[in-house]
Amino acid sequence: MRVARRVESVKPSATLRISSIAKQLAKEGKDVVDMSVGEPDFKTPQRIIDSAYKAMNEGKVFYTPTKGIPELLNAIAEKMRKENRVDATAENVIVTPGAKFAIYEAIMALIDEGDEVILLDPSWVSYEACVLLAGGKVVWVPHNEDFSDAPIEDYVTQKTKMVIINTPSNPLGVVYGKDFLKKVRDLAVEKDLFVMADEIYEKIIFEGVHYSLASFDGMFERTITINGFSKTYSMTGWRIGYAVAPKWIIEKMNIIQSHSVSHPTSFVQFAALEALKNGDEFLKQMVLEFKARRDMITEKLEELGIRYAPPKGAFYIFMNVGRDGDEFCEEFLKKEFVALTPGSAFGVSFGNWVRLSYATSRERISEFLRRLERFIS
């Protein structure tokens, strides 16, 4: 009696695991500062909550089309055309229970046993896991010194099928510039590769400009754009995200969806529609708050001489602690009750780095900075 090989090749999500340890310690009465999980700490805007409630009351509690309700598919396509310059219609969209499931479906639909998928080192934890579950192979590509570029061209082989780009990046906080994205475009077109563009943090940017890879010439037909509502509208627990891609890919993803989760929760889809229509004011306030928090942290890191990747977007800081990051995180949690995520969770060459998520209040961040200074001195 043994489990399938595919589940032996992956570990549970490090980000979610550490956050559950932190929650357990807090439950035991410890004064924990949890900077591990990437989850906005704001309540979902009231009008979004109200719209879910309204949908339920109106009896929108039954199965929906597997791809999602037409109103939401249309609103997402319109958003892509207006904001991202991506020429999508409803047939290019699938709504999923969380962006994570869109990633899973796209990889399951496109990656075969032995296919190679290029990931920038470091990358968010679930890409590698999904590739492994599909039987694919991850090829890690290092960044340059300031994390603005990566020599992807040197790592493409006959077996390369997909490149995954996440901008703004989790765990780096980096916002990739047009030159780098153009290079990815040229390579993808020349070598006939798929690109997965995870743009879930597109609206959480403090410096720089967001470019959608699918808007570059010749890219729409090979790009799967991933996005969602978790981060932008503080809706992590609602589980709602989406993918935008050529119709034939969406249709294959929809087959997986129809046989696994059927569709995202009916009334949550109505809440997502409200978020797209009227969520911008909330978002503006949230981004200002994240920027203020980032500035508080980077000021202290400069003072302490700690090196970090340029945090221009999302809500993470990836920093070099100058010693084994796993040990650092374990000791920091045991001694000071601060939860961070070790860099080793995100790739292969960041053993001495750790990620912190500043999706927590300024008061908690001040406490974190006090404990950090005490811990390292």
Ligand code: PMP
């Ligand atoms: N992509 C990235 C880069 C993320 O950080 C996350 C956070 N979980 C996701 C996708 C998945 O988000 P969701 O909560 O919508 O599944």
Ligand code: GLU
């Ligand atoms: N994306 C968040 C993080 O990186 C949430 C946890 C997860 O889904 O892995 O912490």
